[in-house]
Amino acid sequence: MGFFITFEGIEGCGKTTQIRLLGEYLESLGYRVVMTREPGGCAIADKIRAILLDADNRELLPLAELLLYAAARAQHVSLVIKPALAEGSIVLCDRFTDATIAYQSAGRGIDRTTIDLLNDLACQSLVPALTVLIDCDPQTGLERARQRIEASAGPREERFELESLEFHRRVRNGYLELARLEPSRVLKIDGSGTIAAISESIVGQVRNKLEVLAHAIR
Numbered sequence: 001m002g003f004f005i006t007f008e009g010i011e012g013c014g015k016t017t018q019i020r021l022l023g024e025y026l027e028s029l030g031y032r033v034v035m036t037r038e039p040g041g042c043a044i045a046d047k048i049r050a051i052l053l054d055a056d057n058r059e060l061l062p063l064a065e066l067l068l069y070a071a072a073r074a075q076h077v078s079l080v081i082k083p084a085l086a087e088g089s090i091v092l093c094d095r096f097t098d099a100t101i102a103y104q105s106a107g108r109g110i111d112r113t114t115i116d117l118l119n120d121l122a123c124q125s126l127v128p129a130l131t132v133l134i135d136c137d138p139q140t141g142l143e144r145a146r147q148r149i150e151a152s153a154g155p156r157e158e159r160f161e162l163e164s165l166e167f168h169r170r171v172r173n174g175y176l177e178l179a180r181l182e183p184s185r186v187l188k189i190d191g192s193g194t195i196a197a198i199s200e201s202i203v204g205q206v207r208n209k210l211e212v213l214a215h216a217i218r
């Protein structure tokens with residue numbers, strides 16, 4: 001059985017860079033690594049991603065948004081994540097169920113019971129072994145994310161970047177609350193450090209977890 005690690009944080013927190021660095025490090029140790037992301041990660045979920053992040057879809061209702069995230073996740077978990085874990089890979093996923101709690105519950109105000117029910121249904125009770133939360137000031141993160149969108153030639157995936165600072169503050173607080181409630185799973189990292197310092201700290205924690213797991217299997 002493989003090992004499932006998710007990365008979380010508000011827009012522009014630097015998680016995509018950190019996933020790549022951790023992935024390269026684990027591959028250099030000889031692990032088989034699958035890097036993926038939500039929403040997306042497989043053909044149908046990528047199509048759902050395009051709907052979810054298109055800034056023209058202003059009319060999307062919070063409940064419809066939640067159901068689309070759940071639909072994309074159901075595809076992704078069944079077709080990509082579970083098979084990769086069954087093959088013994090380490091799966092690094094850019095966002096997962098905690099994003100739904102932070103954005104759709106803390107951010108949009110949908111009750112936790114509904115969110116938990118849909119998360120559970122979509123991922124068939126799969127829970128990450130470790131979640132790296134890169135904590136970042138929303139104003140700094142949003143500026144970084146908007147600059148990246150301006151510089152990108154790809155589709156303008158900016159529906160969430162156009163939300164208010166207040167919305168992103170609620171999302172951040174939602175994430176911080178998760179880290180407070182589940183300290184053994186959710187590792188909070190200060191995103192204001194250098195890329196190298198953040199990476200070093202993540203690598204150290206992941207190595208510890210992998211050693212504990214190897215010990216348990218032996």
Ligand code: TMP
Nearest residue numbers: 011038039069095096099100103104160
């Ligand atoms: P990203 O690829 O920049 O992380 O963009 C994905 C966006 O989707 C981001 O703004 C967070 C949002 N999101 C949710 O609102 N709920 C979710 O369950 C997930 C996975 C992402």
